[in-house]
Amino acid sequence: MTRTLTPSDERFHALLRTFEGRPAATAGRAKDVVNEPMIRHWCEAMGDSNPNYTGPDAIAPPTMLQAWTMGGLSGHTDRSSAYDELFELLDGAGCTSVVATDCEQEYLRPLRPGDTVTFDAVIESVSPRKTTKLGTGHFVTTRMDVRANGEPAGTHRFRILKYAPAARPQTAGPETARPQTAPQRPRRPRPVINRDNQGFWDGVREHRLLIQRCTACRTLRFPWLPGCNACSSPEWDTVEASGAGTVYSYVVMHHPPFPAFDPPYAVALVELAEGVRIIGNITGVPYDKVRIGLPVHLEFLRVDDTLELPVFRGGAG
Structure with a gap:
């Protein structure tokens, strides 16, 4: 849902859009080569017994694409300042909360034990101001291009919402309380039901x-x-x-x-x-x-x- 933008909103979004195309990480390098122990731990956690992920000709599960690029608690030294600068702007505008919303992956070649993973990341887009049930803010999409031994291996797009939390409904004080009209509790999010489930x-x-x-x-x-x-x-x-x-x-x-x-x-x-x-x-x-x-x-x-x-x-x- 998008609300009508005021001129100040348009100017702020124009400022945010100057970050589009700026690198979030350049010439990043995975801390570990693709390896069998991580593949095994991933498969055990996911309950995935696909035989393609074991044995001498094993490949890594495709959905592990992002896992190899993660920096862990110590992070990556090759991260650029653009992402931090963008977050500072959004924090200053009251968008102090963040939630991951979705990711998209494209696979170009399988990753195999011993592969060296490198990557570049770019801030791909910053949305106009959006209003959600969580609050009002901006969706930020980062695209990561992943390589294995220098060859393109896949693309990972990660989207977050940086938002100002919506105000909680205020309950009436004792002098104005109306027991017969108690505030209604918000409903849980509905599950997505489709033909597969x-x-x-x-x-x-x-x-x-x-x-x-x-x-x-x-x-x-x-x-x-x-x-x-x-x-x-x-x-x-x-x-x-x-x-x-x-x-x-x-x-x-x-x-x-x-x-x-x-x-x-x-x-x-x-x-x-x-x-x-x-x-x-x-x-x-x-x-x-x-x-x-x-x-x-x-x-x-x-x-x-x-x-x-x-x-x-x-x-x-």
Whole structure:
């Protein structure tokens, strides 16, 4: 959603656009060559058992493209000042919060163990002022061109929203409070339902957690996909999860506070008894007591009048 721009907005956006085309990193170099341990860790975390990622002729999963360019906690010394200067301008305009919105990747050649990864990054675009449910600000898109041993390997576009948080609704004081008109709680974001995952959400409405199963090789998969990632067969049926699982990994969300969410809370990658993994909230256990290996069991939480979600309650159930 774009609001009508005032002249001052147009001048500010014109200033922001002077950063388009400026380098964010030049002649960057990955801290490590493409290597089997990182590939293995990635595949284990993603639950991806594709045989192309193991053995003497292994390639790296294409979606790892950005991972090889990350600078870790110490960062990269080849980063330019343009990105910091742009952020200072946006901070000065009140856009002090940031959230990652999406990324796009294009693959030109596979990456293999031993490849040396280099890259250049450029600030590709800065949007006009936009108004979202989080607040008002500007989308900044960075394009990274990745090379392997000097050859083009892929392109990674990363988009963030730098925004001024929307004001929270003010509740009335005691002298003006109207108990009969309590402020309505904001609704949770709606899940994106399409032809590939419609069956999963149909199951949730019936309080069933359904896992896809390839009818050709019998491999279970989650999240739902249009084809098997083990044998590529498009044919599948479903099995119903028992609901038992353990916490495989987790994070505790503290900031920023979004409408309809009350941080801090724990979000976990749960390994189900069937062997697949699913992301969900942990309930029944204080957020600071969640641990890897914690037994959990499935339950369904109604968050508003039209949305119910699978969550996991701590304890053996």
